[in-house]
Amino acid sequence: MKRISRIISILAILALAVMLPLGAVQADGHCEFADYTITLGGLAPMSAPGAVAGGVAMDWAFKQAAADINADCGISIDGVNYMVEVITGDSEGSPERGQAVAERLILEDEVDGMVGVYHSAVGLATMGVMEENAIPTIFSEPWNDNVSANGIIEFEGAAPRFADGIDHIFRISPASSMVGSVVTDWLISLGAEDVILIVENTDYGQPAAADEQARLEAAGVTVSQIDIELGTEDFVPILSRIQARAEPPDAIRIVVTGETSFNLTQQMAELGIAPTPETICVTNQIAFQHVQYWQTVPDGNYCAFNRVGIIPSLFNDTAIELNAKYEAEFGDIVPSFGMASYDAVFMMRDAMERAGSYSDPTSIVAAIEASDITLSQGRYYFTYGAHNESMPSDDGLPDFMWHQWPDPIVTVMQYFEQGQSSLDAAVVYPEVYQTHGTGYVVPGTSP
Amino acid sequence: MVIQDTLFVLWLMVAGPLWATVGLFLLPGVNSGRKEKDQIPAATLKIAGLIGGFALGPLGVGLLYFEPALIRRTTLTLGVIVTVFATSQVLARVVDPNLPTALWLLLAGPLWAVLAAYFIPRHYRELEADDHNVLTAAALGGFAIGPLIFGLMWKTTPKVNRDWMIVLGSLGAWQIYALFAIQNVDNPCVAAPYNLTYLTQQTANGVVIGCIYSLMAVGLTLIYSVQGIVSFAHGQLYMVGGYFSFYFLLHAGNILSDLTGAEVSVNPIWGIPVAAFIVFVMGALFERVFLKPMHEGLIERVSEYAILITFGFGFFLEYTTLAIAGPFPQKTDRFIEIRRFTLNRTQITDDFSFGPIHIIGDRAFAMVVGIVLIFALLYFLQRSWTGRALRATSQDRQAAAVTGINPTNMNTLSFAMGSMLAAMSGAALIPIFNWVPWVGAEMVGRSYVIVVLGGLGSVPGALAGGIIVGIVEALGAGCHPDPSRGAAYKEAFALVIFALVLLLKPTGLFGREQH
Numbered sequence: 001m002k003r004i005s006r007i008i009s010i011l012a013i014l015a016l017a018v019m020l021p022l023g024a025v026q027a028d029g030h031c032e033f034a035d036y037t038i039t040l041g042g043l044a045p046m047s048a049p050g051a052v053a054g055g056v057a058m059d060w061a062f063k064q065a066a067a068d069i070n071a072d073c074g075i076s077i078d079g080v081n082y083m084v085e086v087i088t089g090d091s092e093g094s095p096e097r098g099q100a101v102a103e104r105l106i107l108e109d110e111v112d113g114m115v116g117v118y119h120s121a122v123g124l125a126t127m128g129v130m131e132e133n134a135i136p137t138i139f140s141e142p143w144n145d146n147v148s149a150n151g152i153i154e155f156e157g158a159a160p161r162f163a164d165g166i167d168h169i170f171r172i173s174p175a176s177s178m179v180g181s182v183v184t185d186w187l188i189s190l191g192a193e194d195v196i197l198i199v200e201n202t203d204y205g206q207p208a209a210a211d212e213q214a215r216l217e218a219a220g221v222t223v224s225q226i227d228i229e230l231g232t233e234d235f236v237p238i239l240s241r242i243q244a245r246a247e248p249p250d251a252i253r254i255v256v257t258g259e260t261s262f263n264l265t266q267q268m269a270e271l272g273i274a275p276t277p278e279t280i281c282v283t284n285q286i287a288f289q290h291v292q293y294w295q296t297v298p299d300g301n302y303c304a305f306n307r308v309g310i311i312p313s314l315f316n317d318t319a320i321e322l323n324a325k326y327e328a329e330f331g332d333i334v335p336s337f338g339m340a341s342y343d344a345v346f347m348m349r350d351a352m353e354r355a356g357s358y359s360d361p362t363s364i365v366a367a368i369e370a371s372d373i374t375l376s377q378g379r380y381y382f383t384y385g386a387h388n389e390s391m392p393s394d395d396g397l398p399d400f401m402w403h404q405w406p407d408p409i410v411t412v413m414q415y416f417e418q419g420q421s422s423l424d425a426a427v428v429y430p431e432v433y434q435t436h437g438t439g440y441v442v443p444g445t446s447p
Numbered sequence: 448m449v450i451q452d453t454l455f456v457l458w459l460m461v462a463g464p465l466w467a468t469v470g471l472f473l474l475p476g477v478n479s480g481r482k483e484k485d486q487i488p489a490a491t492l493k494i495a496g497l498i499g500g501f502a503l504g505p506l507g508v509g510l511l512y513f514e515p516a517l518i519r520r521t522t523l524t525l526g527v528i529v530t531v532f533a534t535s536q537v538l539a540r541v542v543d544p545n546l547p548t549a550l551w552l553l554l555a556g557p558l559w560a561v562l563a564a565y566f567i568p569r570h571y572r573e574l575e576a577d578d579h580n581v582l583t584a585a586a587l588g589g590f591a592i593g594p595l596i597f598g599l600m601w602k603t604t605p606k607v608n609r610d611w612m613i614v615l616g617s618l619g620a621w622q623i624y625a626l627f628a629i630q631n632v633d634n635p636c637v638a639a640p641y642n643l644t645y646l647t648q649q650t651a652n653g654v655v656i657g658c659i660y661s662l663m664a665v666g667l668t669l670i671y672s673v674q675g676i677v678s679f680a681h682g683q684l685y686m687v688g689g690y691f692s693f694y695f696l697l698h699a700g701n702i703l704s705d706l707t708g709a710e711v712s713v714n715p716i717w718g719i720p721v722a723a724f725i726v727f728v729m730g731a732l733f734e735r736v737f738l739k740p741m742h743e744g745l746i747e748r749v750s751e752y753a754i755l756i757t758f759g760f761g762f763f764l765e766y767t768t769l770a771i772a773g774p775f776p777q778k779t780d781r782f783i784e785i786r787r788f789t790l791n792r793t794q795i796t797d798d799f800s801f802g803p804i805h806i807i808g809d810r811a812f813a814m815v816v817g818i819v820l821i822f823a824l825l826y827f828l829q830r831s832w833t834g835r836a837l838r839a840t841s842q843d844r845q846a847a848a849v850t851g852i853n854p855t856n857m858n859t860l861s862f863a864m865g866s867m868l869a870a871m872s873g874a875a876l877i878p879i880f881n882w883v884p885w886v887g888a889e890m891v892g893r894s895y896v897i898v899v900l901g902g903l904g905s906v907p908g909a910l911a912g913g914i915i916v917g918i919v920e921a922l923g924a925g926c927h928p929d930p931s932r933g934a935a936y937k938e939a940f941a942l943v944i945f946a947l948v949l950l951l952k953p954t955g956l957f958g959r960e961q962h
Contacts, residue, residue, distance in 0.1 A: 047769075047885075048883075048884075048885035048888065049885075052769075052774035052883070052885075053774045053775045053776070053883075055774070056773065056774050056775075201935055224930070225931055226930050226931050226934050227931040227932070227934055227935045228934045228935060229934075229935055229937075229938075231888075231889055232889075232934075232937065233880045233881075233886070233889060233890075234656055234880075234920075235934075236652045236656070236807065236810075236921075237649055237652050237653070237920065237921040237922075237923075237924035237925045237937065238924050238925070238930070238933070238934040238937075240645070240648050240649055240652060240805075240921075240925055241635060241924075241925050241930055241933075243648075243805065244635045244644070244645045244648070245635075259776040259881045259883055262776055262881050263880060263881050266881075267807070270786055270787060270807045271787060271805055271807065272786075272787065272805070292775055292776060295776070295777065295778055296776050296777075296778045296881045298778075298781075299786065330775075
């Protein structure tokens with residue numbers, strides 16, 4: 001018996017020894033790769049309490065980008081092709097965990113750059129780690145304004161990241177204020193006078209709601225805010241409070257991410273609070289994932305949602321191809337954070353190639369600042385950085401425009417048919433992107 | 448104006464002149480059948496009935512009627528309460544809304560609760576009187592009637608029964624509501640025209656979700672009562688129950704659709720027995736393989752082992768499900784097509800209306816499922832031989848073995864049934880909540896609170912505990928002066944009640960005292 005198992009072991013080792021070079025030959029099929037593999041760290045929430053569905057989409061996008069880059073002969077620096085690998089670290093949506101994982105990726109895995117991050121709290125907590133270790137970083141989803149603004153402003157007693165002359169952090173997702181302004185402008189344009197904000201108690205939700213509240217109140221709108229904890233399942237007692245009001249609100253805006261927003265939206269619809277002809281429902285961007293949305297919010301017809309990222313009618317070839325791959329894997333439309341995560345890896349490749357280095361953070365940062373590349377979400381560039389003597393405030397812009405991609409498309413979309421694909425949903429705002437000629441589809445009607 | 452409306456309506460319903468009149472005419476009946484020397488003066492009875500009914504409504508009249516020995520002290524106490532309350536009302540309007548609270552804190556409230564809870568039970572023990580429930584009664588009494596509780600309990604050290612707790616607890620709760628009403632005039636739980644409709648709506652919300660909570664907690668308490676261990680895999684068993692139901696309904700729907708050529712969806716009610724069966728078998732296997740050695744003396748540190756092994760089982764289930772089902776939320780179709788039941792608005796008087804009250808259809812259905820299953824379990828435990836054997840094992844394993852019951856089989860059965868109840872709870876809730884592999888975490892935390900609150904090992908306790916937690920959460924979230932905080936602290940409200948019960952009655956509401 002022992003002899004047989006020894007023979008099997010030897011055969012297995014021999015088979016492995018034969019197959020390994022074969023693999024290398026396959027990889028060398030049409031490209032010559034150097035021995036060194038460029039590694040990027042990808043931070044994403046892969047387990048609870050983080051938004052795991054978001055993390056899985058981001059992880060998929062990292063891996064897909066790496067596969068597509070390697071199929072295109074990897075990262076070419078001074079005529080040498082390097083394979084790229086993205087190592088995903090699970091932030092669990094927690095700042096402490098995110099910090100620990102970022103340190104592990106930098107110090108143990110020795111990554112050459114960082115991409116990703118979903119939760120703002122994780123983004124804010126890990127920025128310092130990347131900065132201390134001089135790791136070029138492109139965030140693809142955190143929205144808190146300070147993620148980019150901290151490059152040039154003091155935040156919670158910490159010096160601006162740019163204080164020593166170089167800032168390694170970039171962002172290609174929108175800042176909360178960019179998203180909030182679109183939704184609030186839309187609500188104001190519809191004449192809403194009484195708005196309820198239901199807000200998650202996080203580093204994303206609170207500042208985003210504060211910003212939206214300020215904008216609405218500046219326009220004379222009465223705003224009430226209700227905070228909730230992420231992961232809450234039963235919202236009925238809270239919603240009953242809204243239901244008990246003498247007059248229904250004009251709009252309920254849900255500033256809650258992930259699957260928690262689905263539970264909330266469905267219960268709101270079940271109780272008949274919104275969407276109704278009297279009350280507009282504005283839910284989270286995750287509603288764009290129509291398969292998930294209709295499965296979990298079957299009563300959510302006529303709910304509007306903010307869409308971050310390019311709208312389906314404007315998808316370019318890269319976006320169409322990426323969406324097809326995502327749909328084949330998950331059966332749904334690729335979310336904006338999937339597209340942004342995919343693009344972030346490609347941007348890192350582009351910057352390293354132009355910098356002529358994968359290990360010199362200063363030149364890579366300079367190259368990212370000078371980016372001008374069109375990927376799945378459109379043309380990426382950064383107006384404010386060390387390459388521009390002007391600061392955002394010099395041009396009358398907010399501080400978060402520092403190292404911030406200025407053009408993420410933010411729209412308000414609205415379903416108007418039960419089970420409708422998000423590709424067919426109406427883009428209702430801004431007017432320039434309207435697809436169905438209306439700024440709002442009143443429940444019970446068709447555009 | 449708003450406070451006056453609210454309190455007036457409330458008072459008219461639960462106490463006030465109507466009940467004072469009832470007390471006035473009913474109380475003299477106490478003397479009938481009594482020997483002449485034991486008779487209480489009719490005037491005393493009439494005054495007692497008047498004050499008792501006026502202050503506490505049916506509670507006051509009932510207490511005085513059935514416990515005439517308390518008449519003098521209770522009448523005095525109630526008289527003082529009515530005076531204090533009336534004074535506080537006047538002061539609140541004339542002087543300062545904070546004054547009644549300050550007055551209450553001085554004359555009753557937490558300070559007197561602590562003092563009474565400390566001194567009275569000691570006094571009972573010194574006199575070697577029966578001190579059963581005295582701690583709870585003293586604390587509640589101090590809270591509700593301040594120093595008067597000393598007058599009531601110190602000299603004669605009366606035997607305390609459950610009625611004491613009900614009366615004193617209700618009195619304390621009513622005082623808190625009154626003070627809350629004075630301080631928060633615009634709160635929907637207080638302000639007209641919402642008050643009663645809104646309170647009823649929130650209470651209904653709490654009862655509905657509470658019954659659903661109970662079903663899961665019952666499984667946990669069953670396992671504890673027989674095995675003496677807490678299953679840390681309970682939340683994950685609840686989660687897999689939902690997933691088994693989901694996949695069964697999905698595949699059954701596909702098969703039926705293929706057979707009939709039309710799209711068929713299977714009602715989620717059928718997922719409940721399927722999930723129950725699979726998880727019952729799963730629980731039995733787990734118990735036989737991993738927990739049985741514990742009861743056979745093969746494990747040295749039994750308590751730690753039980754925690755670790757069930758914890759590990761929970762992790763295994765969660766991450767295996769994540770690997771198989773993925774992280775995306777799932778949900779089944781509805782149980783019933785009625786989105787919500789609505790009790791329409793009813794105009795009671797020109798100035799007062801009640802309703803509408805809304806209950807989400809699927810929740811109502813899940814509540815019925817929960818109640819039916821809990822009563823079926825109670826029937827099984829009380830009436831069947833196996834159920835009695837389970838109870839016998841939970842009371843005394845060795846004595847049960849002597850009578851021919853196999854405790855090893857009872858262990859397996861209890862764990863399997865407990866797991867099954869968690870799974871049925873999951874299968875009943877998957878049409879209501881989004882289902883993800885970590886969905887059990889929040890629910891199981893609440894289940895631990897419920898079983899300890901109701902009394903570890905008590906099935907009726909788990910039912911009561913679930914409903915109490917449901918109501919407290921709903922009222923807490925719905926009535927907190929700051930809506931924002933109310934929503935965020937929803938789970939904390941139940942923990943406050945939990946802490947209070949542990950403090951006053953460590954065995955829980957229905958728990959057995961260990962001797």
